[in-house]
Amino acid sequence: MKFYKIYLDEGKRKKFAEAATLSKIIGEDIECTTCNSKWVKSIIERPIKIILTRNYLPDYTAILPEQKIVSERMKEIIEQYSLAKCTFDKIITKTVDQLTDQQIVDFKMEGENISKFCTIPSSYFTINLNAGISIHSDMNVLLHKCEECGRRNFTKLKEEKSMLLNYILDYSTWNGQDLFTETHFTNLFICTERFVEICKLEKITGLGFDEIKVI
Ligand SMILES: [Zn+2]
Numbered sequence: 001m002k003f004y005k006i007y008l009d010e011g012k013r014k015k016f017a018e019a020a021t022l023s024k025i026i027g028e029d030i031e032c033t034t035c036n037s038k039w040v041k042s043i044i045e046r047p048i049k050i051i052l053t054r055n056y057l058p059d060y061t062a063i064l065p066e067q068k069i070v071s072e073r074m075k076e077i078i079e080q081y082s083l084a085k086c087t088f089d090k091i092i093t094k095t096v097d098q099l100t101d102q103q104i105v106d107f108k109m110e111g112e113n114i115s116k117f118c119t120i121p122s123s124y125f126t127i128n129l130n131a132g133i134s135i136h137s138d139m140n141v142l143l144h145k146c147e148e149c150g151r152r153n154f155t156k157l158k159e160e161k162s163m164l165l166n167y168i169l170d171y172s173t174w175n176g177q178d179l180f181t182e183t184h185f186t187n188l189f190i191c192t193e194r195f196v197e198i199c200k201l202e203k204i205t206g207l208g209f210d211e212i213k214v215i
Contacts, residue, residue: 022099025043027042042064060204086129095120137170167188178195
């Protein structure tokens with residue numbers, strides 16, 4: 001059985017629309033005396049409202065590293081093939097003619113090209129995925145989670161050339177699902193070979209797959 005890390009595919013010849021948020025993202029400053037850390041927790045205002053930056057719509061994208069979103073079609077495929085233990089929340093997807101004057105001003109300030117923004121109504125959902133596998137001890141990282149503030153962190157026990165983590169997953173911890181996150185690295189979306197095959201068959205767009213080591 002092969003496992004893959006899912007990444008966002010921007011599109012090859014033609015770039016996919018990205019999701020620009022119309023909801024406020026509030027940065028909450030956390031100063032925790034238990035783990036002695038200062039960090040910023042991002043909280044997105046609900047219900048989540050977005051606009052897509054083009055008319056070329058992907059089935060899979062994200063608004064924050066932890067907040068992946070899927071098209072209605074991808075949601076149906078996940079349900080139809082029972083690919084994951086997850087829940088979905090409908091998000092509000094606006095088209096360019098529904099933007100307020102203030103939102104248009106804000107996007108122009110950010111240098112966005114409003115003239116290309118999405119004009120087609122679409123239906124998207126946030127996906128809340130369960131953990132389905134844990135990393136293997138051979139990965140040589142020490143995991144920390146602060147029970148007080150919820151901050152997750154890790155320490156590399158061995159120096160690696162790459163700044164990126166070389167994930168190694170522990171097969172014995174797998175829950176048998178086809179799409180899931182890692183227990184500690186909850187922003188990491190992982191899938192099986194079966195998931196990849198179904199995405200290809202159903203022509204699901206906006207995501208790519210990198211094989212990940214499993215022992
Ligand atoms: Zn803490």
